[in-house]
Amino acid sequence: MIRRAILCGLLLVASLGASAQAKDTNNEIALQMYTLRNVGDADAQFAMAGKAGFKNVELVGTHGVDAPALQTILKKNQLNVVAAHVQLSALEQDFATTVAFNKAVGNTHIVVPWIEAADRPTTQQGWVDYAKRLDAMGAKLRNEGITLTFHNHDFEMKKYGADSVLDIIMKNTQRDNLVLELDVAWVSRGGQDPAQFITRYAGRIYAIHAKDNAGIGVRDDEMNFAPMGEGLLEWNSILTAARKSGVQWFIVEHDSPKDPWAIITTSRKNLDALLKQHPQH
Numbered sequence: 001m002i003r004r005a006i007l008c009g010l011l012l013v014a015s016l017g018a019s020a021q022a023k024d025t026n027n028e029i030a031l032q033m034y035t036l037r038n039v040g041d042a043d044a045q046f047a048m049a050g051k052a053g054f055k056n057v058e059l060v061g062t063h064g065v066d067a068p069a070l071q072t073i074l075k076k077n078q079l080n081v082v083a084a085h086v087q088l089s090a091l092e093q094d095f096a097t098t099v100a101f102n103k104a105v106g107n108t109h110i111v112v113p114w115i116e117a118a119d120r121p122t123t124q125q126g127w128v129d130y131a132k133r134l135d136a137m138g139a140k141l142r143n144e145g146i147t148l149t150f151h152n153h154d155f156e157m158k159k160y161g162a163d164s165v166l167d168i169i170m171k172n173t174q175r176d177n178l179v180l181e182l183d184v185a186w187v188s189r190g191g192q193d194p195a196q197f198i199t200r201y202a203g204r205i206y207a208i209h210a211k212d213n214a215g216i217g218v219r220d221d222e223m224n225f226a227p228m229g230e231g232l233l234e235w236n237s238i239l240t241a242a243r244k245s246g247v248q249w250f251i252v253e254h255d256s257p258k259d260p261w262a263i264i265t266t267s268r269k270n271l272d273a274l275l276k277q278h279p280q281h
Contacts, residue, residue, distance in 0.1 A: 025275045029268060030056035030082045032209065032253035033063070036260050042073055050077035052264045058207075058251050059084035059107065067104035074105065081105050082249050083149060083181065083207065085113035091137055099144050109206060110141060111149040111181050124160035124168065131172035138177030149206050151181040157190025164192065175204055181251070183209040184238055185225065195237040202245035208238070210250045210271050223256040227263050229270030239278040250275065 031054045036045040042063040049057055057079050063070060074081065084107050091098055091110065102110060112134065121127045138148035156165040163171070170180070182205055184194035198205055212231030214224045229235060242250070250271055257263040 023276050023279070025272050026055045028248065028250055028275065028280075029271055030054065030058055030207075030249050030251045031264060031268075032058045032060075032085075032251050034060045034085070035252070035254045035257060035264060039260055042070070046073045046077045046079060048261065049264070050079055052261070053268055054079065054252075054264075056080045056082045056249070058082055058111070059105070060113075061086060061090075062101055067101050070105050081107040082251070083107065083109040083111050085111050085151070087114070088112045088133065088137065089119075091141075092133075095140070099141070099146065102146060103144070108145065109147050109149050109179075111151050113151045114153065115155075120155065124163075127160070127165050127168045128172050131169045134169065135173040135177045138173065142176060147179060147206070148177060149179050149181050151209070152183050153186045154190035157187060157192045164190075166197070170201055170204065179204050179206045181205075181207045181209065183211070183253075184233060185209065185211045185213050185231075188213055188233060193237075194233070195241040198238065198241040198245050198247065205242075205245055205247050207249035207251050208242060208247055209253045210267065211253045211255075221256075222254070222258055225254050225256065227254070227270065228252060228267040229274060230266065235274055236278075239274055243278050243281060 031049050031052070033045060033049065036048055037060065039045050039048055042065050045063070046057070055078065059081055061084070065073070084102055086098055098110070121130050134148065134150060141148045150169060152166055156169070158165050160168065169178070180201060182194065182197060187194045187197055198208070210228045212226040212228050212233050214222075214226040214231050216224065218224065219226055225231075252264055252267040252271060254263045254267070
């Protein structure tokens with residue numbers, strides 16, 4: 001009887017351990033370091049990310065340091081790099097240096113984060129041509145073991161006929177050459193449904209930016225962005241679609257936080273809880 005009780009106890013502990021492991025979301029939550037750009041130097045920024053409980057980060061360029069220095073900072077704070085924001089022009093003009101830096105810090109996904117207003121195409125054919133630039137760069141990076149990724153704002157929701165700019169980009173790039181980092185808050189601001197986009201491009205969405213929109217008159221001094229889970233977005237449909245579509249990373253971001261610590265800790269707590277309600281299949 002004693003032996004059986006001990007065996008049952010061990011099985012229960014193992015079961016609870018497996019359950020806890022299954023519910024651990026550290027391997028799918030990251031922080032976009034742009035959120036902490038006004039928090040001191042690179043040392044201070046990455047220290048805050050680690051202190052807030054993040055194990056994974058998304059870089060913005062080089063953070064003003066060389067690769068060995070960033071390696072040291074990342075190791076000190078036990079942080080892993082899941083992606084880095086790099087302008088397409090920087091890739092085209094200084095490919096070798098950019099690739100070498102990202103390889104050195106262990107990054108395999110380079111994200112085109114933004115298109116300056118003056119550089120944005122104004123016609124459907126212009127966007128097709130831009131997509132071909134992305135496709136060519138994606139093929140070039142793929143040969144280096146790096147995946148090119150595209151991050152949207154609201155202006156990619158503009159439509160030419162039945163297709164949005166983002167649709168044009170996806171239709172004119174190869175699956176192996178470009179994947180998406182879908183910023184669901186900007187998709188919503190562009191008048192589109194984030195869950196529909198996630199479903200439409202299942203298998204091609206590497207990550208989503210987990211941030212939220214506030215209403216007009218709410219957080220006006222923070223670009224009307226709210227901590228993830230405390231705004232207007234309907235996260236149940238977004239996360240249900242994300243799970244079905246194979247999204248790998250959920251990256252906390254805020255474009256203009258007054259209190260970065262409060263924003264990232266609140267967002268991480270809410271994201272962790274919501275992901276546990278939508279477990280991986």
